[in-house]
Amino acid sequence: MSFVNISATEFVSVLSSKAAVPGGGGASALVGAVGMALGTMVGSLTVGKKKYAGVEADIIALMEKATALQNELLRLVDADAEAFEPLSKAYGIPKDDPDREKVMEDALRTATAVPMDIMRACTRAIDLHVEFAAKGSALAISDAGVGVAFCKAALQGASLNVFINTKSMADRAYAEVVEKEADGLLTRYCALADETFNSVVNRLR
Amino acid sequence: MSFVNISATEFVSVLSSKAAVPGGGGASALVGAVGMALGTMVGSLTVGKKKYAGVEADIIALMEKATALQNELLRLVDADAEAFEPLSKAYGIPKDDPDREKVMEDALRTATAVPMDIMRACTRAIDLHVEFAAKGSALAISDAGVGVAFCKAALQGASLNVFINTKSMADRAYAEVVEKEADGLLTRYCALADETFNSVVNRLR
Numbered sequence: 001m002s003f004v005n006i007s008a009t010e011f012v013s014v015l016s017s018k019a020a021v022p023g024g025g026g027a028s029a030l031v032g033a034v035g036m037a038l039g040t041m042v043g044s045l046t047v048g049k050k051k052y053a054g055v056e057a058d059i060i061a062l063m064e065k066a067t068a069l070q071n072e073l074l075r076l077v078d079a080d081a082e083a084f085e086p087l088s089k090a091y092g093i094p095k096d097d098p099d100r101e102k103v104m105e106d107a108l109r110t111a112t113a114v115p116m117d118i119m120r121a122c123t124r125a126i127d128l129h130v131e132f133a134a135k136g137s138a139l140a141i142s143d144a145g146v147g148v149a150f151c152k153a154a155l156q157g158a159s160l161n162v163f164i165n166t167k168s169m170a171d172r173a174y175a176e177v178v179e180k181e182a183d184g185l186l187t188r189y190c191a192l193a194d195e196t197f198n199s200v201v202n203r204l205r
Numbered sequence: 206m207s208f209v210n211i212s213a214t215e216f217v218s219v220l221s222s223k224a225a226v227p228g229g230g231g232a233s234a235l236v237g238a239v240g241m242a243l244g245t246m247v248g249s250l251t252v253g254k255k256k257y258a259g260v261e262a263d264i265i266a267l268m269e270k271a272t273a274l275q276n277e278l279l280r281l282v283d284a285d286a287e288a289f290e291p292l293s294k295a296y297g298i299p300k301d302d303p304d305r306e307k308v309m310e311d312a313l314r315t316a317t318a319v320p321m322d323i324m325r326a327c328t329r330a331i332d333l334h335v336e337f338a339a340k341g342s343a344l345a346i347s348d349a350g351v352g353v354a355f356c357k358a359a360l361q362g363a364s365l366n367v368f369i370n371t372k373s374m375a376d377r378a379y380a381e382v383v384e385k386e387a388d389g390l391l392t393r394y395c396a397l398a399d400e401t402f403n404s405v406v407n408r409l410r
Contacts, residue, residue, distance in 0.1 A: 004213040008282070011213055012238050012275055016245035023246070024351035027239050031355055033217050034232050040221035041228070070217055077213070142369040146229035146362035150236055153358035156402070157351035163410050164347040197361070204368050 003081060004030070004074045020088045021081035025115045028157035029080060032118060033073035035150030036125040038143045040066040042136035045143075055135045062135075066128050073121050073154075080114045080161075087111040087165075101170060108165045112178060115161035119182060122155035123189045130196050138203070145200030152193035159186055208286060209235070209279045225293045226286035230320045233362035234285060237323060238278035240355030241330040243348045245271040247341035250348075260340045267340075271333050278326050278359075285319045285366075292316040292370075306375060313370045317383060320366035324387060327360035328394045335401050343408070350405030357398035364391055 003011060003022050011030070015022055043063035046052045052059070087107040093100045126148060133144040162182045166175040208216060208227050216235070220227055248268035251257045257264065292312040298305045334353040341349055367387045371380040 007212055008209040008216055008235055008238070009279055012242045012279060015239065016242035016249065016272065016275065018246070018249035024243060024348045027243060027355070028351060030213055031236050031239060031358070033213070034220065034236060037217045037221040038229060038232060041223070044221065044223035067221065070221065074214055074217060142365040143229045145365045146233060149358040149361045150232070153236070153354040156354045160347040160350045160405065160409060163406075167410065200365065201368075204365060205372065 001081075002078050004077050021084050022077065023080070023084065023161070024157055025080035025084070025118060025161040026077045028115070028154045028161065029073045029076035029118045029121075031150050031157065032122045032125060032154035033070045033077070035122075035147045035154060036066050036070040036073060036128070038147030038150065039125070039129050039132040040070060042132040042140040042144045042147070045140040046135075046137040049137060052135075052137060058131070058135055062128055062131055066125075066132075069121060069125055069128065073118070073125070076114060076118050076121065080118070083110050083114040104168075105170055108169050109174070112162055112165040112169075115158040115165075116178065116182065118158035119155055119162065119185050122151045122158065123185050125151040126155070126189050126193045126196070130192065133196050133200055141200055141203055145197050145204070148193050148196045148200070152190055152197075155186065155189055155193070206286075207283050209282050226289050227282065228285070228289060228366070229362055230285040230289070230323060230366040231282045233320070233359045233366065234278045234281035234323045234326075236355050236362065237327045237330060237359035238275045238282070240327075240352045240359060241271050241275040241278060241333070243352030243355070244330070244334050244337040245275060247337040247345040247349045247352070250345040251340075251342040254342060257340075257342060263336070263340055267333055267336055271330070271337075274326060274330055274333065278323070278330070281319060281323050281326065285323070288315050288319040309373075310375055313374050314379070317367055317370040317374075320363040320370075321383065321387065323363035324360055324367065324390050327356050327363065328390050330356040331360070331394050331398045331401070335397065338401050338405055346405055346408055350402050350409070353398050353401045353405070357395055357402075360391065360394055360398070 043059045046059050090104045090107040129148040169175040248264045251264050295309045295312040338349040371384050374380040
């Protein structure tokens, strides 16, 4: 089952149900992919324009990275659903089962790894948006702003799916390493996304 | 052509192209629908649980509103594409054509009305998330946080598609009325969304 090969209407419908997947992690990957696609769109509306001939090579290089990233984020929609499955099963193990803690701990690590990957992908998407907003066609500037707002929301959304899992981990040292990386990405990239969004608003109005 | 009946993979692909539609407005409506669906999911994971029997009637009422709103936002994805078409054509009218200004002004109003509707729908979605976060199952609290972050980003994204059009309007009095409403919604609902997101983070960590 792939959640990126069903229609948006079906995705929204299954997301809103009580089905275990997709959840907030997969939805974050999708919103990140949509956000990055808006960056690629800025590139698409910039290449071939005489006014932007001077940055054309840069834009083409950015578009290649952005296209790869939007495909990676689409892949992470399904990866999140797969990684959540063992955790979904682990919650069903009786609390007095001696294997429960080990199975649960492994499942929590697996379910945390994908939203961490989504977070890292969103930070790279925000970096690319900084460049699309600076170098892309002024006619498409609003799309760079919308895109960076989506990648920030996707970063924040994925972080909640990291924290809800690290909170339950027995291995606190491991949990803290993951939380520290997530907090570092949030601090740096929410600020960078806001700065980029605000620069777009200032140019637009 | 409906952009909500194609797969997420195809949506992201056509969004990233230089095709006139979908653009940032339609993408905002989609992200808003995904955000609202996460609220409905919180409801789906709350109803039928003994622990939440006391709020079950409230949750069912919230879910009805949320489902209607996510369908409205999906409808607005295609409505935005339709409303942009006349503007896309108006840009092609020669600058010395005496009819250009009138056609352009009408097209700008049409293209602005849909992102304003998307903004209004996102504010209602944020209001519903406040209640899902307060009353929904604690096990689904992260999904309420992710959902409200998406609805805020969708509100901001739609606003850029309002401002890029009002900026070009000849009728400044009309443009200012629209901008004033948009600014009012942004001020009130970005703050409410942040407050809700932060309350989720505080309960989660």
